[in-house]
Amino acid sequence: MPTETPQPAFVLIRPQMGENIGAAARAMWNFGLDRMRLTSPRDGWPNPAATAMASGAGRLLDEAQIYDSTAAAVGDCTYVYATTARTRDLTNPVLSPEAAMTDAAERIAAGQKVAVLFGPERAGLENSDIAVANALITVPVNPEFPSLNLGQCVLLTAYEWRRAQGAVTDRRVEMAGTDWASVTEVEKLADHYEERLAQAGFFFPEHKEQSMKLNLRNLWSRMPLTQVDVRMLHGILRQMVRWKERG
CATH class of the missing domain: 3.40.1280.10 (SPOUT methyltransferase, trefoil knot domain)
Incomplete structure (x- = not known):
C-alpha cells in the first residue's frame, strides 16, 4: 500500500x-x-x-x-x-x-x-x-x-x-565523534602557545608584543576547532618542547 x-x-x-x-x-x-x-x-x-x-x-x-x-x-x-x-x-x-x-x-x-x-x-x-x-x-x-x-x-x-518538506540540509559538518571546542578550551590553547612562544623569544620587538598576541588570539578564534583539534595542537606543542629540551 x-x-x-x-x-x-x-x-x-x-x-x-x-x-x-x-x-x-x-x-x-x-x-x-x-x-x-x-x-x-x-x-x-x-x-x-x-x-x-x-x-x-x-x-x-x-x-x-x-x-x-x-x-x-x-x-x-x-x-x-x-x-x-x-x-x-x-x-x-x-x-x-x-x-x-x-x-x-x-x-x-x-x-x-x-x-x-x-x-x-x-x-x-x-x-x-x-x-x-x-x-x-x-x-x-x-x-x-x-x-x-x-x-x-x-x-x-x-x-x-x-x-x-524541509528534509534537505544545505550544509552540515560531520563531527567524527567529537564536539566543537568551547571558548574556554580555545583560550587555554592560546595561553599555552603564548607561553611557549614567549619562552622561544617569538614576541620581538617588545613594542609589538601585544599586537602580535592579539593577532594570534584572533587567529585561534577564527578557526573552527573541535575538541580533538585542540588536544592535538596541545600535543604538538608539548612534543616540540620535549624534543627541544632533549636536544
Missing part, C-alpha cells in the same frame, strides 16, 4: 520505454514519493524492463494506477502542473521546479490534491495534455540542448519536493 504521507501524484503520460518508467519509480522513491500514475504505456503493462530498472522501488510499479487518458489520470485532482521544455501557445503560469514544489506543498497542506505531468520521452507533452494543467514547470536547462530524460526530470522534481 502507498504510504500515508501527503504528496503529489506523479503522472507519466504515454511513457515509452519500460526502463524509463523504472528509473522514474526509483527516482520517486529516493525522495519518499510513491504515488505513480501511468497513461497508456507504449509497451503494455506490467513491463519486466521497468521492474528490473526500478530495483528496490518495484512496489511503486505494483501499485501504479493505469489510465487511458490524461484527463482521467488527474480527474480527482484540484491542481495540476505539467513539465515542459518548449514554448507553448497557451497562457499558463510558468514555474521553476523549486517554486512549483513549494507551491504544491502549500496546496497539499491546505487539503488539495495535486498532480505533476511528465511527457513521453520522444516529444514530451502535447498541447492537449498541457490544456489540462493549471501551471507549467520548466527547468532552466541549456537552450541548445533542452531535452531531459524522463527519469532525470522526475528525479529533479522529486528532489525539489523533498526540499519543500
